[in-house]
Amino acid sequence: MKTNTAVIVEDSRLARNELKELLKAHPTIEMIGEAENVDKGVELIKKTRPDILFLDINMPEKNGFDLLELLDETPLVVFTTAYDEYAIKSFEYNAFDYLLKPIPQERFSKTIEKIEKEIAQKKVAESEEKLSETSQIFIKEDEKCWLVTIAKIKLFEIVGNYTRVYFDTNQPLIYKSLNQIEGKLPSKTFFRVNRQQIINLNAIKKVTPWFNGKLKVELESNLEIEISRRQSIKFKEQLGL
Structure with missing residues (x-):
C-alpha cells in the first residue's frame, strides 16, 4: 500500500531513471511525476503537492535553490547531486537530506526510512493539535x-x-x-x-x-x-x- 508521494526534478534522464529504480525497493512511496528543469518542476509540485521532493542542484538556467525560492509550500526536500560543496547551503533551505551521486541503495533506504518516520510523526502531531468546529x-x-x-x-x-x-x-x-x-x-x-x-x-x-x-x-x-x-x-x- 502506497502512503506517501514523491516527485523528481533532475535534468539528467539517466539520473531520474536511477532514482526511480531505487524507489522500486520502497513500495510505500508513489512516484507521481518528474521534471527536467526548474520551471516544469515548480508547475509539477504546485499541481501534485507531493510529500517528498528529490531535487538536483545543478541544472541549466535555474538551479535547485532557485526552485525552492519559487515555492510557497515545500515538501520534504532531498537534494541529489554529484557535488558535495553545496551541503551546508542545502540545509539553509531546510533540506531533509543530501545524497551524493551515485547513490547506494543502502544509503537511499536509510533516507526513506527517516522520511517515513518524519511524515508519520508529523501526521500524528497534526491530528492531535487540529481543532474541530466544536473545540x-x-x-x-x-x-x-x-x-x-x-x-x-x-x-x-x-x-x-x-x-x-x-x-x-x-x-x-x-x-x-x-x-x-x-x-x-x-x-x-x-x-x-x-x-x-x-x-x-x-x-x-x-x-x-x-x-x-x-x-x-x-x-x-x-x-x-x-x-x-x-x-x-x-x-x-x-x-x-
Missing part, C-alpha cells in the same frame, strides 16, 4: 476573558504582530501569528482568503465578483473581505463555484 479556545485581552467555540469565530485578521479575532460583537487581539492559527483550524470550515485574513466559510452571506478575477465576500455583521486573485481560484474550487 473551544481561551482568549484573553487585558482583563477580559472568553471561552469561544471555534464555529462561532467569523474572521481572523492580522493587526501588526497580533491577530484580531471576530466573534459575536467582540474583536479581541491575541499574540499569535496567522500561520500558527491556520495550522490548527479545521480546513473544511476556515479559508485563508489573503495574506492578512482567514474567514469562516459558514459565516458568508454573499459572494460578489470583484476586480481582476478577485472575489469579495460579505460575512455576518456586514464585514466585507476581499479574496486575493490566487485564493479566489482555490475558493471557487473548494466551494464548487
Whole structure:
C-alpha cells in the first residue's frame, strides 16, 4: 500500500531513471511525476503537492535553490547531486537530506526510512493539535476573558504582530501569528482568503465578483473581505463555484 508521494526534478534522464529504480525497493512511496528543469518542476509540485521532493542542484538556467525560492509550500526536500560543496547551503533551505551521486541503495533506504518516520510523526502531531468546529479556545485581552467555540469565530485578521479575532460583537487581539492559527483550524470550515485574513466559510452571506478575477465576500455583521486573485481560484474550487 502506497502512503506517501514523491516527485523528481533532475535534468539528467539517466539520473531520474536511477532514482526511480531505487524507489522500486520502497513500495510505500508513489512516484507521481518528474521534471527536467526548474520551471516544469515548480508547475509539477504546485499541481501534485507531493510529500517528498528529490531535487538536483545543478541544472541549466535555474538551479535547485532557485526552485525552492519559487515555492510557497515545500515538501520534504532531498537534494541529489554529484557535488558535495553545496551541503551546508542545502540545509539553509531546510533540506531533509543530501545524497551524493551515485547513490547506494543502502544509503537511499536509510533516507526513506527517516522520511517515513518524519511524515508519520508529523501526521500524528497534526491530528492531535487540529481543532474541530466544536473545540473551544481561551482568549484573553487585558482583563477580559472568553471561552469561544471555534464555529462561532467569523474572521481572523492580522493587526501588526497580533491577530484580531471576530466573534459575536467582540474583536479581541491575541499574540499569535496567522500561520500558527491556520495550522490548527479545521480546513473544511476556515479559508485563508489573503495574506492578512482567514474567514469562516459558514459565516458568508454573499459572494460578489470583484476586480481582476478577485472575489469579495460579505460575512455576518456586514464585514466585507476581499479574496486575493490566487485564493479566489482555490475558493471557487473548494466551494464548487
